[in-house]
Amino acid sequence: MGSILIFLILGLKFIFKNKMGANWQYYIWFLLLLRLIIPFTPESPLSMYNLIKVGSFETILSEQVDSFVPANNPLSQAGDATSILGTDANTSLALKSAPVVTSDEVINRRTILILLWMIGTILLAGYTVFINLKLWYQIKNDPKINNSSIIYTLEVCKSEMGIFHSIPLVTTNKIRTPALFGLINSTLLLPNSIIKNLTDDELKYIILHELAHWKRKDIIINWITVILQILHWFNPVIWYGFYRMHQDCELACDALVLSSLNPEKRKAYGHTIIRVLEMTFIPQWIPGTTRMLTGKSHIKRRIGMISNYKRGSLSISIAAVVIVVVVGLIGCTNAQNADVLPSKVDIDKGSYNQMLLDLKNNQMLAGTVDVEGPGIVVTLSDANTFSDGSPGLLVHDSDIRMIIDELIVAEAEAISVNDERLIATSAIACKGNSIQINNNPYPSPFIIKAIGNSEKMVKALEAKGGPTGFYREIGLGITIEKSDMLSIPKYNGEAAFKYAKPVGNHTD
Numbered sequence: 001m002g003s004i005l006i007f008l009i010l011g012l013k014f015i016f017k018n019k020m021g022a023n024w025q026y027y028i029w030f031l032l033l034l035r036l037i038i039p040f041t042p043e044s045p046l047s048m049y050n051l052i053k054v055g056s057f058e059t060i061l062s063e064q065v066d067s068f069v070p071a072n073n074p075l076s077q078a079g080d081a082t083s084i085l086g087t088d089a090n091t092s093l094a095l096k097s098a099p100v101v102t103s104d105e106v107i108n109r110r111t112i113l114i115l116l117w118m119i120g121t122i123l124l125a126g127y128t129v130f131i132n133l134k135l136w137y138q139i140k141n142d143p144k145i146n147n148s149s150i151i152y153t154l155e156v157c158k159s160e161m162g163i164f165h166s167i168p169l170v171t172t173n174k175i176r177t178p179a180l181f182g183l184i185n186s187t188l189l190l191p192n193s194i195i196k197n198l199t200d201d202e203l204k205y206i207i208l209h210e211l212a213h214w215k216r217k218d219i220i221i222n223w224i225t226v227i228l229q230i231l232h233w234f235n236p237v238i239w240y241g242f243y244r245m246h247q248d249c250e251l252a253c254d255a256l257v258l259s260s261l262n263p264e265k266r267k268a269y270g271h272t273i274i275r276v277l278e279m280t281f282i283p284q285w286i287p288g289t290t291r292m293l294t295g296k297s298h299i300k301r302r303i304g305m306i307s308n309y310k311r312g313s314l315s316i317s318i319a320a321v322v323i324v325v326v327v328g329l330i331g332c333t334n335a336q337n338a339d340v341l342p343s344k345v346d347i348d349k350g351s352y353n354q355m356l357l358d359l360k361n362n363q364m365l366a367g368t369v370d371v372e373g374p375g376i377v378v379t380l381s382d383a384n385t386f387s388d389g390s391p392g393l394l395v396h397d398s399d400i401r402m403i404i405d406e407l408i409v410a411e412a413e414a415i416s417v418n419d420e421r422l423i424a425t426s427a428i429a430c431k432g433n434s435i436q437i438n439n440n441p442y443p444s445p446f447i448i449k450a451i452g453n454s455e456k457m458v459k460a461l462e463a464k465g466g467p468t469g470f471y472r473e474i475g476l477g478i479t480i481e482k483s484d485m486l487s488i489p490k491y492n493g494e495a496a497f498k499y500a501k502p503v504g505n506h507t508d
Contacts, residue, residue, distance in 0.1 A: 001049060002036050002232070005331040006241035008048065012323065022248070022255035022305060024320035028327065029245040033221075035332050036228050036238075044333035046351045052335075117234065124230045128287045135174060135181065135286060139189065142172045153200060154188075157207045160260050161215055171195055176280050178206050180213050180290040183223055188214075193279055198272070205272040208260065212253040213290040221249070226287045249290075251305055258309045270306040273299065313494040314425070315368040322362050326355055364414065367423040367491035371414045373451040375486045376458060378403055381445035383475035392475050395444050397430045399476070402467045403448055404428075410460040412450040414488045418442045419449075421491040438493045445477070454482045 009028055013020075020028070035041070145151065154169055168187045179189045188210050195203065213219065225242045232238040254273075258266050277299055330351075363369045380399065383392025400417060407415055415422045420437040427436070434441040450457055458480055461468045471478045 002032060002241075003235060003237040004048070004052065005032055005035050006237055008327065008331050009241070010244070012327065016323070019316070020320045020323065021316055022251040024317070024324065026245070026248040026252040027320075028324050029241070029248060031324065031328050031332055032241055032245070033224060033228070034328075036232070037224075041332055041334050043336045044329065045336055046329050046355065047333040047335050048330045049333075049335035050351075120233045121230055124233050128226060128230065131286055132288055138174045139170055139172050139181070139187070142170050142174070145169045145171050145190070145195075149200065150195070150203065153204050154207055157204060157211055161208065161211045163211055163215055165214075167211070167214065175286070177276065177291050178210055179286065180210050180219055181286070181288075183219060183288065186214055186219055194276065197279060198275065201268065202272040202275060205257070205269045206276065208257045209253055210290065212256040216253065216256065218249055218253070218290050219288070222246075222290060223288045247301075251302060254302060254306060255309065258306065259311065266306060266309060270303050273302060273306075311494070311496065314496065315366065315491060317496075318366045318368060319363070322359055326359065330355070367414075367421045370487065370490050371451060372485060372487045373413070374454055374484050375412070375449065375451040375482075376454050377481045377483060377486070378448040378450070378461070379445050379477070379479045379481075380448065380471070381477035383477065394433075395435070395446060395476060397428045397435050399467070399471065400428055400435065400446055400448070403461070406460045406467060407448075407450045407452070407457055410452065410457040412452040412457060414451045416449045416488045418447055419489055421489055423491050426491075438491070449486050449488055451486055451488060458482065 009032065012028070013025060150169065154167070158164070158167070168185075169190065170187055171190050171192055173192050175189055175191055177191065178194060180186050181189050188207070190203075190206070194206065198206070225245065229239060229242055254269075257269060261269060360369075364371055380395055380403065382394050404415060404417075404422065417428070417437050420426070420440060420442075422438075426438050429436050431441055434443050435446070436442075460466065461480060468478055468480070
């Protein structure tokens with residue numbers, strides 16, 4: 001089942017490519033970890049496994065036994081196959097001459113497969129432990145870097161990344177690429193050639209990248225993937241999936257480093273990666289460590305991301321969350337029991353349409369798509385100049401918000417002010433002689449569009465004691481027009497959550 005989920009993730013990554021952002025390109029792989037780690041997942045009518053007949057190892061073997069050796073199999077006893085099957089003599093002869101597989105033989109095959117799996121698991125686990133112990137033994141006597149300039153660079157990088165934990169820095173010739181080593185007390189390993197041939201700024205970029213791994217706890221994730229690879233050593237699809245996951249991990253670390261750099265330094269960061277690759281002909285892989293390089297074939301994608309890097313917007317994050325949630329619902333749940341499972345056609349059409357509907361509703365709710373429908377247009381403008389030449393009253397932010405509050409109570413489904421789509425984080429505030437909407441200044445008049453039940457919204461605004469009558473009394477200009485078809489654009493601003501996090505998703 002993990003293999004099928006990998007194909008689903010790769011398909012989505014191909015469709016959306018870089019639109020999801022580097023972090024979400026990486027985070028979507030956590031669904032694979034969840035699928036492989038949790039032995040029992042809930043059944044769901046939305047599971048994609050309802051469309052695929054996926055059986056366990058034992059089930060498949062049992063079916064093989066049943067197909068070869070049915071209950072009271074006449075072929076395993078003396079008797080005439082013709083009288084039992086009602087076939088001609090040729091069929092009877094063919095059946096009698098067919099090989100008979102007994103349940104003992106199937107059990108023996110199962111035992112052999114289990115033994116092969118255990119041998120492969122033990123050998124690979126032994127190699128992983130050996131290679132890590134060997135590296136630990138080799139570097140334990142290597143000197144820690146005492147160069148004041150490099151130590152100062154490390155402290156500066158830790159400060160920029162918000163890391164206050166002590167991280168030893170060791171120079172060694174036992175590795176070919178910079179790496180973070182050690183699950184509990186991680187050590188930053190730098191090859192001697194890197195220190196000798198790179199400038200101070202280039203060395204800083206390398207240290208920032210490895211600290212990004214430390215901050216994101218990637219070394220823990222790496223060990224989880226190593227253990228899962230050992231358990232699934234026989235499955236090349238799982239290995240390829242984790243290979244792609246490691247590539248996306250490096251992209252996510254690049255993005256974290258780039259977010260801490262000034263734009264003019266991002267190009268230099270990309271050049272540093274190329275320089276390190278030029279000094280490393282064959283990137284070295286040690287199970288459980290983080291490494292800066294993943295091979296020349298992946299460098300082009302990383303450089304492209306670095307050169308085109310920009311901070312992710314709220315709309316992209318919301319869309320990515322929706323995608324991950326949908327993939328989790330269909331890929332991390334099991335098929336329903338056959339006894340309670342509706343027909344395949346009903347599941348295909350019903351669940352697919354429901355997922356599409358949920359996705360569209362979430363996009364409209366988040367304001368990330370253009371919407372259209374019936375509604376009203378409210379135009380609110382400053383009062384005319386008084387007869388004595390003094391200026392009339394001006395429209396204030398509170399006046400606009402009062403109209404919007406009434407529209408929300410009247411169940412408006414989408415609202416915009418001067419074509420600025422209003423979402424949960426939209427702000428409306430006075431700024432001099434203008435009013436800022438989504439941080440963009442606008443003068444009078446203010447055109448408020450609302451999609452919903454036009455009769456209900458007009459009634460709410462024109463109600464006795466409502467805002468419309470009050471504004472007319474004080475001289476503000478206000479008109480209300482019904483429309484059979486309004487168009488409200490999507491939210492085009494950028495937003496990022498600095499403090500709010502999804503419950504249960506705590507990261508440093």
